[in-house]
Amino acid sequence: MHQKPLAERLRPKNLSEFVGQSHLIGPGKPLRNMIDHGTLPSIVLWGPPGVGKTTLAFILCQSLDRKIHHLSAVTAGVKDIRAIVQSSQSGGLFGGKAPVIFIDEIHRFNKSQQDSLLHAVEKGEIVLIGATTENPSFELNNALLSRCQVFTLEGLEADDLVNMLNRAVTTDSVLKSIPVELKETEALIAFGLGDARKTLNNLELLVHHHSGIGSLIVTNALVEEVCQQKVPAYDKNGENHYDIISAFIKSVRGSHVQASLYWLARMLKGGEAPVFIARRLLILASEDIGLANPTALVMANATFDAVHKLGMPEARIPLSQCTIYLATSPKSNSAYMAINKVMAEADNTLNLPVPLHLRNAPTQLMKNLGYGKDYKYPHDYPGNFVEQTYLPPEIEEKIWYEPGKNAKEVTMRNTSPKNLKNKM
Numbered sequence: 415m416h417q418k419p420l421a422e423r424l425r426p427k428n429l430s431e432f433v434g435q436s437h438l439i440g441p442g443k444p445l446r447n448m449i450d451h452g453t454l455p456s457i458v459l460w461g462p463p464g465v466g467k468t469t470l471a472f473i474l475c476q477s478l479d480r481k482i483h484h485l486s487a488v489t490a491g492v493k494d495i496r497a498i499v500q501s502s503q504s505g506g507l508f509g510g511k512a513p514v515i516f517i518d519e520i521h522r523f524n525k526s527q528q529d530s531l532l533h534a535v536e537k538g539e540i541v542l543i544g545a546t547t548e549n550p551s552f553e554l555n556n557a558l559l560s561r562c563q564v565f566t567l568e569g570l571e572a573d574d575l576v577n578m579l580n581r582a583v584t585t586d587s588v589l590k591s592i593p594v595e596l597k598e599t600e601a602l603i604a605f606g607l608g609d610a611r612k613t614l615n616n617l618e619l620l621v622h623h624h625s626g627i628g629s630l631i632v633t634n635a636l637v638e639e640v641c642q643q644k645v646p647a648y649d650k651n652g653e654n655h656y657d658i659i660s661a662f663i664k665s666v667r668g669s670h671v672q673a674s675l676y677w678l679a680r681m682l683k684g685g686e687a688p689v690f691i692a693r694r695l696l697i698l699a700s701e702d703i704g705l706a707n708p709t710a711l712v713m714a715n716a717t718f719d720a721v722h723k724l725g726m727p728e729a730r731i732p733l734s735q736c737t738i739y740l741a742t743s744p745k746s747n748s749a750y751m752a753i754n755k756v757m758a759e760a761d762n763t764l765n766l767p768v769p770l771h772l773r774n775a776p777t778q779l780m781k782n783l784g785y786g787k788d789y790k791y792p793h794d795y796p797g798n799f800v801e802q803t804y805l806p807p808e809i810e811e812k813i814w815y816e817p818g819k820n821a822k823e824v825t826m827r828n829t830s831p832k833n834l835k836n837k838m
Contacts, residue, residue, distance in 0.1 A: 417588070420621075421614040424582050426469055428477070431581070433610070434574040435466060435567055444565060445470065449477045454514065456535050456542040458550050458559070461567025462725060464609030467545040470567075471516045474543070482514045482543075487522035492530040499539050512541050520544035521553035528555045535561045549723050569608025569687070576603065578610055582617065592621065594630045601637035607685050607726075616641055658684075663694060666741045667702045674741040678733060688729040692718040695736050706746035706820040713739050746818030756814040766806040 426432040429439055429446070438445045448454055454474060459467040468484075475482040483498050498513050517523070523531075534540045535558070542562060546553060550564050570578075576599055583594040594617075606613030616637065623640050624630045662677035681691055692714075699714035717736035721729040775785035790800045803810060817823040 419615070420582065420586065420588070420618040421611045423586055423588075424578070424614060426466075426473065429473060432466060432469065432473065433578050434570040435470070438565055438567070439470070444563075445474065448474065452478060454478055454480060454541055456540075456562045458520070458544040458546065458554070458562045458564045459567060460546050460548075460550050460564055462569050462608065463547055464606075464611035464613075465567045465570055466610065467567060468516070468518060471543045471545065475514050475516075480511060480514050480541075482516050484516050484518070487517055487519045487527075490517070492527055495530065495534070495540070499534055512538050514541045514543060516543045516545070518545050519547075521546040521548040521550075525555060528558050532557055532561065547725070552723060570606075570610055571608070572603045575599075575606055575608075575610065575613050579613070579617065582614060589621070592624065592630050594621070594632065596632050598632065598634045598637075601634040601641075602632065604685060605637065605641055659686075659691075659694060662691075663698060666695075666698055666737060667745065669741055669743075669745065671738055671741045674737050675734065678737050682726070682730055682733070688721045688726055688733060689718070691733055692721040692729075692736075695733075695740060699740060701750045702745055702747055703740060703743045704746045704749040704818075705826070706744040706818055706822050708822070710740055710743050744820045744822070746820050746823060748816055748818045748823065752815040759809065759812065759814065763806070763809060766808055769803060769806060771802070772804065 429449075432439060435445075437443060440446060459470060461467055472482060474480075485494055495515060498515060501513075520528075531540075531542060532555075535542050544550075544554075544562065550559055554562075579596055579599055579602065583589045583596055602613055602616055605616055617632070620630060620632060620636065620640055658677055658680055662674065662681065665673035665677055678691065682688070696711075696714040696718050699710040703710040713736055717732045720732040724732070770784045771787055771789040773780070773785040775781045780786075790802045792798050792800050794800075805812070817827050
């Protein structure tokens with residue numbers, strides 16, 4: 415008899431066996447509440463491969479005593495969905511409850527196929543559970559998306575994968591018969607990249623390479639040898655994580671392109687979340703480049719958006735593009751330094767009143783009190799500029815923004831009105 419793969423044998427049958435996604439299945443969380451309250455709306459489960467989308471769909475239906483029809487968007491079509499609906503209607507099945515249709519890789523359904531689901535979902539003829547690795551906002555029709563709740567699943571953390579591996583070697587009959595000892599798990603975790611299926615497949619690969627003599631002792635060296643990979647010296651939750659992101663930021667700040675790319679690669683190979691890296695680049699674009707090249711922030715923001723849409727492995731490309739762009743950009747921390755200085759000033763001067771001529775005067779009483787009086791509207795003057803006071807007198811002469819000595823800020827200084835040149 416053909417033996418099921420380890421990942422299939424270990425597929426959780428209930429929430430107590432399920433690992434990860436505590437933000438969805440923990441006490442009081444959305445999917446747990448559905449089970450506790452006996453409700454099941456149409457939903458879309460979005461997340462990377464191997465994080466439990468299919469398993470969660472089956473656990474939900476099993477817990478709520480709902481029959482589930484599993485379709486793959488690769489092979490199924492509109493006629494398969496209609497057949498399930500018609501069978502339900504004609505046979506009076508499911509105790510009056512609409513059939514649950516689980517569509518794996520729902521993003522592969524084209525527009526007309528997705529449109530065919532609208533009426534059945536809206537009328538309650540089916541409950542749709544879709545699973546996708548792609549951003550639903552871009553892959554699903556807005557009309558269908560508006561009829562479903564979207565839940566985002568995350569890549570599994572190291573602790574989740576370790577718990578899963580321990581469960582595998584202590585409960586699976588095949589592994590117990592060898593037996594398997596998990597002496598080291600870092601390599602299995604690193605190569606799994608947050609994917610439960612991939613992690614278990616690698617463990618099963620070790621079993622297939624085992625001589626059958628004695629116990630199978632899992633070590634990092636053995637995993638590297640069998641899987642033909644190297645374990646990156648990187649711990650997303652440890653000191654190395656902070657050391658490498660620090661090296662990355664300092665390399666970009668120091669305009670060293672090759673080092674910037676190297677540390678980027680180290681993070682990606684170590685399984686660092688691409689969104690974390692994109693967020694750091696977004697901060698760096700303002701903190702270290704700022705007004706020397708304002709387009710850097712636009713580039714970093716576009717990269718952050720692209721990483722959200724793509725995920726790995728494609729996200730490495732815009733991350734590389736942005737890293738190179740920021741590393742080769744002129745640098746200025748003038749905006750960063752200015753806001754730090756002025757916020758400290760604000761802490762010490764919170765009670766200073768706004769000068770009367772700068773205040774808004776929506777009522778006659780305020781006008782009588784002098785609100786807005788003597789305010790000079792700059793557009794009424796040559797060059798759209800006029801000398802007037804914009805600060806409380808106590809801090810009128812303070813200078814917080816010191817322009818950097820780069821082409822962009824030198825131009826800003828030279829083209830600013832006279833009084834601003836003096837302040838700058």
